[in-house]
Every structure is written in C-alpha cells, then in structure tokens.
Amino acid sequence: MAFKSLSKSEKAYIQASLQSNSSLRGDGRSLQEYRTISLETGVAPLANGSARLNIGKNDAEAGGGTEILAAVKLEVEDIEHGERVDQGRVTCSVSCSPAAYPLASSGGLDDLQHDYSTFLDDILSHPSITPANLGIVRGKKAWLLALDLVVLSDSGNVYDAMFMAARAAIWDTKVPRTRSVEYRAQKKQEGDMDVDEEKQSGLDTRQVKAATDFELEDYWDEGIPLVGREAWPICVTLNLLSSLHFLDATSQEEAATPLRLLLVYSVASKSTPALQGMQLLGSGEVDVAQIKKLIQDGEKHASQLLAAINLKLRDEEVRLTDKARLKFASVR
Amino acid sequence: MVEITIRKRQREDAVITQRKFFKKTARGKVIKVIRERYLRDDVVCGIEGCRECSHTTDTLLPRNGSPDHKSFPNGHYVLPDTNVFLAQMDLMESSLFTSPIILLQTVLEEVRHRSLPLYNRLKALVNMDDKRTWIFYNEFRSETAVVREEGETPNDRNDRGIRKGTAWYNSHISLTRPTIRGQPPPTLPTVVLLTDDVANRQKAEKEGIPSLSVRKYVEGMPNNSQLLDLLSAESDTIEPTVAAGGRGPLYPEYLSSGTLTAGIKAGELHQGHFNANTFNYLEGSVAVPAFTKKVLLVGRENMNRAVDGDIVVVEVFPEKDWKAPADEVVDQEVTLRNDDAEDSEEEADNDEVIAEERKALRSEEAARRAAERQPTGRVVGIIKRNWRAYVCHIDSSSLTSSNTTSISQQTVFATPVSRLLPRIRMRTRQAPTLIGQKILVTIDKWDVHSRYPEGHFVRALGKAESKEAEQESLLLEFDVPYRPFGKAILDCLPPEGDQWVVPPKSELGPAWRDREDLRHLNICSIDPPNCQDIDDALHATRLPNGNIEAGVHIADVSHFVLPDNPMDSEAASRGTTVYLVDKRIDMLPALLGTNLCSLRPFVERLAFSVIWELSPEAEIVNVRFTKSVIASKFAFEYTEAQRRIDDAKQTDDLTESIRLLNTMAKKLRAGRMAAGALNLASPEVKIHLDSSESSDPIDVEQKALVETNSLVEEFMLLANISVAQKIQDAFPQTAVLRRHLPPPPTNFEKLQDILKKRRGLSLDVSSSGALAASLDKCLDPGEPAFNTLVRIMATRCMLSAEYFCSGSVSKDTFGHYGLASPIYTHFTSPIRRYADVLAHRQLAAAIAHVPLHASLHSKAHVERVLGGVNRRHRMAQMAGRASVEFYVGLALQGRVARAAQTHAGRVTQEAFVIRTFRNGLNVFVSKLGIEGLVMFKRETQFDADDYTLTIPSADGGAGATIAVFDKVVVSIDVEKDRNTQRGKVKMALVSPVDSVGL
Numbered sequence A: 001m002a003f004k005s006l007s008k009s010e011k012a013y014i015q016a017s018l019q020s021n022s023s024l025r026g027d028g029r030s031l032q033e034y035r036t037i038s039l040e041t042g043v044a045p046l047a048n049g050s051a052r053l054n055i056g057k058n059d060a061e062a063g064g065g066t067e068i069l070a071a072v073k074l075e076v077e078d079i080e081h082g083e084r085v086d087q088g089r090v091t092c093s094v095s096c097s098p099a100a101y102p103l104a105s106s107g108g109l110d111d112l113q114h115d116y117s118t119f120l121d122d123i124l125s126h127p128s129i130t131p132a133n134l135g136i137v138r139g140k141k142a143w144l145l146a147l148d149l150v151v152l153s154d155s156g157n158v159y160d161a162m163f164m165a166a167r168a169a170i171w172d173t174k175v176p177r178t179r180s181v182e183y184r185a186q187k188k189q190e191g192d193m194d195v196d197e198e199k200q201s202g203l204d205t206r207q208v209k210a211a212t213d214f215e216l217e218d219y220w221d222e223g224i225p226l227v228g229r230e231a232w233p234i235c236v237t238l239n240l241l242s243s244l245h246f247l248d249a250t251s252q253e254e255a256a257t258p259l260r261l262l263l264v265y266s267v268a269s270k271s272t273p274a275l276q277g278m279q280l281l282g283s284g285e286v287d288v289a290q291i292k293k294l295i296q297d298g299e300k301h302a303s304q305l306l307a308a309i310n311l312k313l314r315d316e317e318v319r320l321t322d323k324a325r326l327k328f329a330s331v332r
Numbered sequence B: 001m002v003e004i005t006i007r008k009r010q011r012e013d014a015v016i017t018q019r020k021f022f023k024k025t026a027r028g029k030v031i032k033v034i035r036e037r038y039l040r041d042d043v044v045c046g047i048e049g050c051r052e053c054s055h056t057t058d059t060l061l062p063r064n065g066s067p068d069h070k071s072f073p074n075g076h077y078v079l080p081d082t083n084v085f086l087a088q089m090d091l092m093e094s095s096l097f098t099s100p101i102i103l104l105q106t107v108l109e110e111v112r113h114r115s116l117p118l119y120n121r122l123k124a125l126v127n128m129d130d131k132r133t134w135i136f137y138n139e140f141r142s143e144t145a146v147v148r149e150e151g152e153t154p155n156d157r158n159d160r161g162i163r164k165g166t167a168w169y170n171s172h173i174s175l176t177r178p179t180i181r182g183q184p185p186p187t188l189p190t191v192v193l194l195t196d197d198v199a200n201r202q203k204a205e206k207e208g209i210p211s212l213s214v215r216k217y218v219e220g221m222p223n224n225s226q227l228l229d230l231l232s233a234e235s236d237t238i239e240p241t242v243a244a245g246g247r248g249p250l251y252p253e254y255l256s257s258g259t260l261t262a263g264i265k266a267g268e269l270h271q272g273h274f275n276a277n278t279f280n281y282l283e284g285s286v287a288v289p290a291f292t293k294k295v296l297l298v299g300r301e302n303m304n305r306a307v308d309g310d311i312v313v314v315e316v317f318p319e320k321d322w323k324a325p326a327d328e329v330v331d332q333e334v335t336l337r338n339d340d341a342e343d344s345e346e347e348a349d350n351d352e353v354i355a356e357e358r359k360a361l362r363s364e365e366a367a368r369r370a371a372e373r374q375p376t377g378r379v380v381g382i383i384k385r386n387w388r389a390y391v392c393h394i395d396s397s398s399l400t401s402s403n404t405t406s407i408s409q410q411t412v413f414a415t416p417v418s419r420l421l422p423r424i425r426m427r428t429r430q431a432p433t434l435i436g437q438k439i440l441v442t443i444d445k446w447d448v449h450s451r452y453p454e455g456h457f458v459r460a461l462g463k464a465e466s467k468e469a470e471q472e473s474l475l476l477e478f479d480v481p482y483r484p485f486g487k488a489i490l491d492c493l494p495p496e497g498d499q500w501v502v503p504p505k506s507e508l509g510p511a512w513r514d515r516e517d518l519r520h521l522n523i524c525s526i527d528p529p530n531c532q533d534i535d536d537a538l539h540a541t542r543l544p545n546g547n548i549e550a551g552v553h554i555a556d557v558s559h560f561v562l563p564d565n566p567m568d569s570e571a572a573s574r575g576t577t578v579y580l581v582d583k584r585i586d587m588l589p590a591l592l593g594t595n596l597c598s599l600r601p602f603v604e605r606l607a608f609s610v611i612w613e614l615s616p617e618a619e620i621v622n623v624r625f626t627k628s629v630i631a632s633k634f635a636f637e638y639t640e641a642q643r644r645i646d647d648a649k650q651t652d653d654l655t656e657s658i659r660l661l662n663t664m665a666k667k668l669r670a671g672r673m674a675a676g677a678l679n680l681a682s683p684e685v686k687i688h689l690d691s692s693e694s695s696d697p698i699d700v701e702q703k704a705l706v707e708t709n710s711l712v713e714e715f716m717l718l719a720n721i722s723v724a725q726k727i728q729d730a731f732p733q734t735a736v737l738r739r740h741l742p743p744p745p746t747n748f749e750k751l752q753d754i755l756k757k758r759r760g761l762s763l764d765v766s767s768s769g770a771l772a773a774s775l776d777k778c779l780d781p782g783e784p785a786f787n788t789l790v791r792i793m794a795t796r797c798m799l800s801a802e803y804f805c806s807g808s809v810s811k812d813t814f815g816h817y818g819l820a821s822p823i824y825t826h827f828t829s830p831i832r833r834y835a836d837v838l839a840h841r842q843l844a845a846a847i848a849h850v851p852l853h854a855s856l857h858s859k860a861h862v863e864r865v866l867g868g869v870n871r872r873h874r875m876a877q878m879a880g881r882a883s884v885e886f887y888v889g890l891a892l893q894g895r896v897a898r899a900a901q902t903h904a905g906r907v908t909q910e911a912f913v914i915r916t917f918r919n920g921l922n923v924f925v926s927k928l929g930i931e932g933l934v935m936f937k938r939e940t941q942f943d944a945d946d947y948t949l950t951i952p953s954a955d956g957g958a959g960a961t962i963a964v965f966d967k968v969v970v971s972i973d974v975e976k977d978r979n980t981q982r983g984k985v986k987m988a989l990v991s992p993v994d995s996v997g998l
Helices: A008-019 A106-124 A158-172 A251-256 A288-331 B011-017 B082-087 B089-093 B105-114 B116-127 B154-176 B198-206 B214-219 B224-230 B241-246 B257-265 B343-367 B467-477 B566-574 B590-596 B638-646 B653-674 B707-730 B745-759 B768-777 B785-796 B834-846 B859-901
Strands: A037-041 A049-055 A066-078 A089-096 A135-137 A141-153 A178-183 A211-216 A234-241 A244-246 A259-266 A274-282 B018-024 B030-036 B076-080 B101-104 B133-136 B190-194 B269-276 B283-286 B295-298 B311-316 B377-384 B389-394 B410-416 B424-428 B437-445 B454-463 B515-517 B524-527 B536-542 B548-555 B604-614 B620-631 B634-637 B685-689 B697-702 B736-739 B802-805 B907-917 B920-925 B930-935 B941-943 B948-951 B960-963 B967-976 B983-991
Touching: A008 A234, A008 A244, A008 A251, A037 A158, A037 A288, A049 A158, A066 A158, A066 B030, A089 A106, A106 A141, A106 A158, A106 A274, A135 A178, A135 A211, A141 A158, A141 A211, A158 A234, A158 A288, A178 B257, A211 B018, A211 B257, A234 A251, A234 A288, A259 A288, A274 A288, B076 B082, B076 B154, B082 B089, B082 B105, B082 B116, B089 B116, B089 B224, B101 B105, B101 B154, B105 B116, B105 B133, B105 B154, B116 B133, B154 B190, B154 B198, B190 B198, B190 B214, B214 B224, B224 B454, B257 B269, B257 B311, B257 B377, B269 B295, B269 B377, B295 B311, B295 B377, B389 B467, B410 B437, B424 B437, B437 B467, B454 B467, B467 B859, B524 B638, B524 B653, B524 B707, B536 B653, B536 B707, B548 B653, B548 B707, B566 B834, B566 B859, B604 B707, B604 B834, B620 B707, B620 B834, B634 B638, B638 B653, B638 B707, B653 B707, B707 B736, B707 B834, B736 B834, B745 B785, B768 B785, B785 B907, B802 B859, B834 B859, B859 B907, B859 B967, B907 B948, B907 B960, B920 B967, B930 B967, B930 B983
Parallel strands: A089 A141, B076 B101, B076 B190, B101 B133, B424 B454, B515 B620, B524 B634
Antiparallel strands: A037 A049, A049 A066, A066 A141, A135 A141, A178 A211, A234 A244, A234 A259, A259 A274, B018 B030, B269 B283, B269 B311, B283 B295, B311 B377, B389 B410, B389 B437, B410 B424, B437 B454, B524 B536, B536 B548, B548 B604, B604 B620, B685 B697, B736 B802, B907 B920, B907 B967, B920 B930, B941 B948, B948 B960, B967 B983
C-alpha cells in the first residue's frame, strides 16, 4: 500500500543501494536492523490495558516514525445466546487516523482500515491463542476482549508496529477478579417412591437449569494478567528484493520494494516460534523453496525482536507499580 | 495575554493519586472507575490550641482529651476502628460515652460502604451537641495517606491506614508540644485505637500504637455498668462458644448474596417480606409475586432466623411437599416456658425443647388438609434485616433464682410486646431493676447455633402499665417521631406568633393577593367534640337560577408551610398527625395546627376553597377553586348540628345552610352508592376518659354515628375528587393522588366458603358494586350485628389504600375501589396529613396562584415523599389502634375489679366466633371492639371443612358444637402475665358451654 509516490529513478536508486555490496540504506542502518522502538504501556487509564508504540521516532525533528496506540477493553458477554465460543473471545479492529495518510481519499482510508482489521482479526481472534482466563461463568458469561488499534502516523512497517503494540497492550491487560456464583435447585430426594412418574426419555436433552451469575471480588487492584500473554504473536515483515530481504522498511523503501512477506509467529516460552500467519503483499514473485528459507530467517528475527520487547514490557511493569510506590515512599 | 499553564501529573504518580476499581452495573456490565486523589499537608488535626494546625471552626477537641479513663490519667482521645461503629453504635451514641472521638475518613467511608443506615446514624452522631467528634481526612493528608500494597486486601489496607492515622496523631501531639527547657515535660494525652479486630490490635501493639478492645476500654470508664449493657453481643468474646459449638448448628447457613441474586434472577428463588404468624410462632409466610398465595414457612429451620419485616429470599419446595397453614394456636410462651436463657444450661434442655416443638408441629401436620395446601418453602437468605429497637419486658423466670437481686451480669430473655417477634437473649447487669419495666432492646445477631436472636439493652422506658411508659413504647413500637419541634422548625412560624391575624384587606398585601373575600358567607364547621385542629368548613346557598352553590373551605396550610424549609421537611418526615386515645402527636407545630390554620369560629382565617354549582339533583354543574379569606360563623359538634337540622323552629340562615348541605349530601351519597361504593365497617369504639387530667378510662362504648357525620364526609369526598381531577389535568406526571386497588378475588375465598357453608350466603366479589350489593344481602333477621360482622371481615380481605404519584403507575389503576371513584386524592386535612399539603401546592399552581416548586415537578421526589407518607400513615393507624386496645384493657380491668366487688363474679359479653382453630376460637366482642382467643386444653372435635368445633361439656356429656358466626357469651378477664408483666385479655367461654376447666 504505497502512498508515497516515488519516481522511477528514486525507486531505482533505493533498490540499487540496498543491493550494493555494502547494502546502503537511507538512514545508515544495516539490512536486519530495526529503527529505534519506543514503547509505553498503561497510557489509557480507563482501558483494561493499553500501549503506545513508536518506530523510528526522530528526536531531532520531534516527531515522525510509525506510531500506534493500542487499547484493550473487556466487556461482559452473554454466551448462551448466539454462536459464541465457550471461553470468551477476542476481536480486533484497526482505525487509521486521516493524519497518518494525508494523501488517501476517504474511501481509500476505509479500505485500508478494513484490510488491517481483517488481517489482524484473522490472526488474533484465533482460538489457539485466546487467553485461557476470559471465561467468567462457564457456559453463561465470558469476557469479550476488544482490542482497538489506532494508526496515528505511518512511516513504514506498520504491520510490525501494530502487532508489537497489540502485544504490549495485551501484556498490560488485567482481567478483573470475578467469582462465579450459582444456585442449583435442590435435587429430588433419593428414595422417593414416585411410581407413576413419567419415564425419562433417552432423547431428553433438557439440562439441569442452574441459575448463574457472577460477582466482582472486593479487590482494589485491576486484576490478574491474561494467561498465555507470552504466546501472543508478533509479526516480522520481510521486504524482499530479488534474493535479499531486509527488515523494518521506511515508507520510501516500502514503495521501492516489489514484495513483502508478513510472518506472524507465536512464541510460547522457550520453545521455537510457531508460525501463526503469513501473507504476501505486492506484485513480485517468490518461489516456495525461497519462502521456506525466509520462514527460518523470520523465526530468528522474531525471537530477537520478542526478547527485546519482553525486556521492555517487564521494565514497564516495574515502572508502573514498584517504582511509583518507592517514589511515593521517598516523598514522605 | 493569559498565560496557560498545563499542570499535568506524571503518569508514574497514578499509583498514588488514582484509585481504580471495577463496578458491576445492574445490567451486569463491568465498568472501570478512577478516582483522583490530591494529597496536601494542611489537613488539620482538630485539637484545640494546636500550634501547627490553623483551625477555623470552634468545635474542637479539648486540648488534653478526656481525663476520665483510668488507664489514661494524662488524658486521651479515642480513635475507633470501623468495626466499632458497625457493631457498637448504641454505645457510641449513648450520652454516657463522653470521650472525645477522632473519626478517620477511612472509617467513615468504610461504614458507608458497609451499611447506609449506620452511616446515617454516624453522621447524626458527629453533629450531636453533647459529643465531641472530629473528622480527620487522613486519606488526603500526605503523611497519613496509604497506598495499597501488592496483594493486600482492601480491609488490610484500611486497617493499616487507621493504624497509621493513630500513630500520626500520637506523634503529632508530641511534636507540637515539645519540652521547653526549664519546665517539666508536658503531659501528653494519648490517642487510643479502639478496635475489636484482634489481628489489628496485635499489629498495633507491634508498632507501639496504644489500642484497646471496646470491652476493655468501657470497663475502665467511670459509669461502666450502664455502658457495658449497651455493648452489643457481637463483642462478647466471653460467650461460652464451646457449649454452642458442641451441639452443632440449629439452623442452616444462609447462601451468599451473589448466589441469592443469581437464584432470584433465574426465578428459582423468591424475594419478599417475611410475615410472622400472630397465632403460631412456628409459622410464617412470605408474599412473592410468582405465586398468588403466600409462601408458607413451617417450623424453625424453614423460617431460618427470619424476623418479622425482614426482606428474605425463599426457596419453594416441590409441589408434593406443600402444606396447608396450621389451624392450631401455638403460643411461644406456653411451649417454651421451661427454656433457660443461660447458654450452658440451655444445652441440657435443648433436646427436650426441640422434641416439644416437633410434637407441636407434628400434631398439626396430620391435621393439615390437602385442599388448602399452598406453596411451602424455606428461607435460604436475607436481603435486608429490618431490625430496630423493640419494646420488651424481661422474662422474670429466666433470671436464675439465686440471682434475682444480684447485680452481676447474667443472661435473660426479653419478650417483645409484639407477638410477631421471637424472644431476645441479652446480657445485662441490671436485671433486677429492669424487671417490671418496659425496656428497649435491639437485636445484634442471630447465630446458627442459637435458638434465639441475641441483643442488647438500649434503655428503660419506665414501669410497665404506667401511662407514660406505655405511651412511649407505643410510639417507639410504631416508629412514630414524637420529639418536640426543634428551633429551626419553630423559626419558620410567623414571627407574630398567636397574635397573627389576617391583615386588613388591600390589593397590594401579599396575603390578599388573588384571594377572594368570602367573609360574608355563612360558613360553619362541623367536627367531633373537642376538636382543636379544624381543617374544614362548609357553606351552601341557593342561587337565583334554582341551582345550589356549595363550598368546602380548607385551612390554607400551604400559605404558612413553604416548600423546602425545615418545617416542611419535618412535616414530610412525620407524614401525618398521630391520634392516640390521650395524646395527639402533631405533624405541624401546635401554633399552626390548633390556631393559625385551624378554621375557628368568629375569626378571619385564610382558606383554600372549592366552590361548586350543583343542580338540585346534586350533579356538578361547575366547580372552581380559589384561595380565600373566610370567617366561620360557628363551630358545631356533630350532635349539635344534627339537633339544629331536626329542630324545625330554627330557621336562621346558618341552619338553613346546614339543612341544604344535608339534603345535598344525602343525594350525593345515594349517587355514590349507586355507582358501587362500598359501605365498610371497622370496629370503632370510644373511650370515655374520667377527666382530662387523670385520663383514667371509665368505660368503652361503640361510636354512634349521626347524619351530620356523613354530611361532612360526602362533601369532603366531593372536594377530594374535584381536586384530584384538577391536579391530574394540570400535572399529569406528578399529581399526588390516592388509590385503592381492587382486592384479588383469592383474598375472599375463605370468607366466601365460610358464608356459603355456614349461612348459605354467597358473596359476589366481581366488582365493588357487586360486592356492595351482596354484602347488603348478608342479613340475619335474628341478629342485626351479623351484617356488621360480615362487613368487618370483608374489609379485612381488602388491600389498603395508598398515595401514589400519577406518573409512576398506569392510568387504569388510578381508581379508588372502596369509593368507586375513578380518581381520588386527599385535600381536605392539610393540618394533619402531609399528602394534602402537597395537593394544596399543586392545586395552587394549577390555578396559577403560585408557581409549582421544582421538587413537585420531579417524579422521583414525589414518589419518595409519598412512600414515606404511606408508611407513616400505616404506622399511625396501627399506633392509634394499639392505643385504643391498651385503654380497652385498662377499662376492662376496672370493670373486672368492680364486678368482683359487686359479687357479680365476672364480666361477660356477647361475642361472635370469627375463626375456629383445632384447639380454640377466635372471637370478636363487638361492644368492646376487641378480639380474643378462647383456648381449650381438653380434646375437641374439629371439623376444618365445616368450620365447626365440638366441645364436650364439663361432665363429659355430648357438649356443644360451635361454628364460625355463632354468637357465644364469653367471660373477660385481664390477667397479668407473671413473667412478662404483659397485661393479657383472657377470655373463656360461658355459653353455650362453660369452658372454665376445659
């Protein structure tokens, strides 16, 4: 989705310098290097979890870079009506700030949002990665985890940024503590001699109706983190230019790249990354053997990226709780 | 240019400055709420003369605290923990508890969170004049604010905050009063943490914070014996729990509140008010919307510690386990006579008592008829306790014999005056002095292990049977506010006091604005004898066109009682004037009620007039409403007015006016009856008092009614209906109306069945008109009182009328069943009913006299006020009835004594049987307007389907069969219960069979 209009000679220049022996990039990075990523969690106090992520912020210009805001809202959902899953579900939607795409027509912006939403929702709402603690009352009520992403500005590599922001917001999410309560009517006393009672049909599918609801535990903290948040996927975009690939393309580079391969990995702790999704964008071509190789490379990049993000997220947790408390203690 | 500075908080501070929590809404959504907190350093300590804190108020804590406690000779302040207010509010409220109190914000908020009624009492306590209380906003002072630690429960966090507050106070006191060189070190008062939470106390000791349990603290106070009685049972750690624990729970535990709501939502559990049965203490019922009949609760386990008035949740058994209500009288006092209050001894008796109760239940069960089965269930939880202070007697037999004079603490039974309540176990040191007194007792808790609720003594009301104690206990029992009016309220009265007169007529004066001058009319009032609060007066004249002008003039109370001032709020909370036999508790200060608003004769008064033009057939041609000035020409008593009407020689204008009113009233009444109005009866008696001073009752008689009674009544009804239409038109959303819902036909089933089986009469209850017609046919040529009796019984089957806000119910339920009027309100007695005051304001606004006060535009406000007025109204009626009963009892005592002197032996009266039990009869003595129970100890033959009871005669002969509606003769005796000092009317059958010895 290249909105930057680039002249043929510009494209050729970028492609040539990337393919040169020393692989030159406009900002002097190596091919497998990311721009600076800054990440902050807990930015929206009223959301259940939130994060703001920026790739390639240029301090000298006090701006720039790809900026994503992600927020998680948990809503109680009745799951007895409708075709919902038993243990809660995740939905994801992306909206793009018009400021991020000043050249897009309003129709184009809608299409873009739709594309982003579909791609993210397909992958993130997959039951295999749905957190295990979204259920409230079995078969009755569950949390609907609504993940909303806003693209505030786009200067390339928006997919990676969105997945990272989503992961950070999910990491930050706390599920309120609930206690399910249920009331079951007294069972008929055993040994009752009700001879002329109707015989129970084997096809009787009526269930024992248990009245159920839940209550919030009397706790002031925000709750417990999502189970399985470590396995939340991240995305690595490999920009393919003939035989070489490079990471974290700026928008100019994206415009000059014929083909991009999006690889989404979910890394359950310590094990090898599992490929969760894959998409090819662009008009170029690539053969299967090459893709296999790329997937292996992608795994490596994903592990590295993940390690960096996890480190930062843990840091954020400490900042928001312990450090603040220490600061409070030292003020007094 | 204005400089804009953005004061933004660091997000890192959020942990301190924000409090986040989740809230579950009624619709099941969960929302996150964030509260901001700003810490400051200038929250003041509230101690007089503190050099650090600058105080602006003068109600401060004394500089050296209170020196009265023996553990703290240097003076002290108490800083109570939340549990103290939750459990020991009576102690804290006592005027004997004089220690200065430091109330932490944390505590205040926790109390509010846990119990709103207690929070309101706490707020009242803070404002009490004889208390020294200081609220310290510890959560906002930077030194005392606490932040929740990881994994800390809110409770622990609050406890930590309270400890920190205590520690801060102690260090604050020592820091602000340093030792000055050359002077002896100053004596520093201590701030004592008062808590019944053992864990909190231990932690406090570890941190070096002085802390005490409430009991320990009170023991060290000067007048401790009185205060110790006020301690609620909850802090009784001395309670012998071993014995209780050993015998296993008597009652099932309640389900958790979440489970209850879940069950109610799913329709498997039902919520309703618990009503105890007057005749059988082992039975109660709960009316729930899901069933047409009430849900029956049989036996202690199934009633599961519910007390009359509680909102409970019941589980209904499967239909095959349903039962019929008992037809036997089971008296708590008889069955449980041998029960002992002391816990340890009780255990031995326990099995015996339970066995006895089981027997009582079983013998009934066999007799229960299948036909009358109704939903039966058990209480599984309590939504809201409706416990209050109950008027009780000490059961003297529960005192251990060796202890009748000792002042050591002992456990006794307090028997509530109301038969609906269980006995209350309480501990007291004053038992010997309390015997024979009426006392006030509150229930604290009811354990699963304890057969009875546990409570504590609040205060003594005085000697039983003394008028003052009886009167006060009556008012307390029915929750009638009877304190004298406060200064703020009296300040709302006109400054001229009783010198106030209607100012001379002028168009400019505020009193005369938009007022009609009706001083020339022949207006008079007709009231019962000695009436002081005359709120209505009437007149009638013939018009030239042959029609008749009739006017009803009502005291213009809303001219004096302005909306939203202290007098108005007080009147709203009192709701109604309460009439006892010998006392009237006014809704409005006496100056208004009996003077300025009272439409006395021969003086000018402000009025609100309803003036009709009536056709000679008494149809309304025209009606108008106006504020007016009237001068009543005479104040009649009913009988006096009647004499004037009957005396053909009197032909003056005033008499003609009454005659005209009387003829119109008869036509109005005929019209009303034709429309299907009910003529209901309730037993009304009149108490003759010896003289106004002694107020000893001489005798009781039934009230006699004369034509003039109904004259006034008809015109009041007409006025009320006309006003109701007017205000409903003007304010369709908030009009104050009154309605009487038609009773559900099931209410009449039993009466219909009795009438059919016993007398072959049928009762048509399809509409009020049909009912009125069939009631008229219920005649017994030999017994004129029979019709009245049926009417009384029919009245008991009906619902009670209520005030409501026109916007809150659907329009087709506006009707007044008894009066057969589609719309009705109360307008005619604003001196003694608050709803009338509201109707006056709305009518005044409807005729554009004054704009309507904003509060009367709010549906929620009107609903709330009327809800209170309805409750007060009900209570006032019951209080009035109870007062009559008390005096009937006194009068009977006099009669019995006289009868004994004149060797007549005993007092006998004719009575009607209104209900039959397996072992007794419920009879109604119409001459005295009282009901009584005749009990038989001997075997009787009871036919429940036919409502008859066959009693063998004393010599074992054939005996007599008695049925409902039969006339019997009973002997009446007043017997004082030896244990409870409760005066009890005792009846025995004289004819057809003498039941003495049966």
